[in-house]
Amino acid sequence: MGDFGRISVYDALGGGAVADILLWKNSYGSVVMLVVSTIMWFLFERGGYSILAFVANNLLLLVVILFFWAKSASLLNRPLPPIPELDISEELVVIAAEEMQVWINHVFSIAHEIAIEGNVKVLLAVVSSLWVISYIGSFFNFLTLIYIGALVSLSVPFLYDMFQTQVDEKLIVVHKLAHSIQRQVDAVLQMLPSTHKQKTQ
Template sequence: MADNLIGEHESSIVDSAKEKITESFQEDDSSSSDSDSKPIPKKTFPPPPKRNTAHSASWKDKPVHDLLGGGKAADIFLWRNKKKSASVLLFSTIVWALFEMIEYHLLSLICHILILVLGIHFLWSNTLNLFYRCPQFPQVALEEDTVLQIATVVRIEINNAMEDLREIASGKDLKKFLTVIAFLWIVSIAGSCCNLLTLIYICFVLLHTVPVLYEQHKEKADVLLEKGEAELKKQFEVFHEKVLSKVPSRQFSKKIA
């Protein structure tokens, strides 16, 4: 009887183990079938940024301060601070008068400035301190971050200018190409009449006067500018009909080739 009980107990243990194994296999099969039946989710990538196809606002709708860059330079050109604007204009006038009217040379100016600075430093350090308790002469040094920022800004501006010139020279916008050529031709004529320093000074004076006058008389100036723009468009259309339309296009040249 004992042997029979032991045998039945062992057979029940074996049967329960078989049932657990079969149940685990069935669960694995069901999970695998569920995973097979469910579609594998595809990787979704963010859509590319849409280009702004809307036309930018006309420069006539923008304030003059924004057209000039909107920084401290715009404040100076628009005389927001009259003392700073007057001092900058006076300094540029003095520099132009020294080099053009008095015929001062740049090397002589640098040497005379250094002589003046060294003389003041010598008197400050050796003479004045004997009679008065003067503070130390201020030290002047360029910070590395400032120099790097200036170099970065100059590099970015040069790269943007080179990119703009490349786009203009590619011939995609014929009107812009002809406008730049006409502007450079006018600048070359002005450069033959006066030297570079005088031309820079004239442009500097115009920047101190024209934006202010335009801001004060914006409505009347916009009317005149619209008339001038319409006249230029007419002249360009006449030039396009008489000259540019007679130039063979690229497709025609390809057919000939």
């Protein structure tokens, strides 16, 4: 753990178009993402605009434009609207189903460890995680959290890429401290009586 992995932020983000936007290498894409997310947040949060009304109005506008475009194209001998062939392949459906299966099985395994095996460590981790999510959610609504996530994704990777060496040094110290605390917690949990083991014995 000496150099904390030393993988570049660009490679960690996949090294593609997403990494270029998040690290501001594609400044145009980054600015567009920031401006669009800010406009959407103002529309829905400050302007009181409903998501359902927004989607319905945009779809209505799109359908009307395409209809009149197609009619005028046939009258004026112009090309029809360039609508791509949208077809979800069976392979894509299988990939999505497999990904969903992994997440569902992971949730079931956690539930099994808590309910059947009586794993106190997993229970405490789940309870604390859900409490943190609930606590944060009490201050912000869902759309504001999404907007904050967009701002964080456009700032934290960029700042970490600039100051990776300094941040890694601090992370090493925090990791050592967390590892020490984890060993103490494990020692305390081992001292607790396991009701499940007593029943099985």
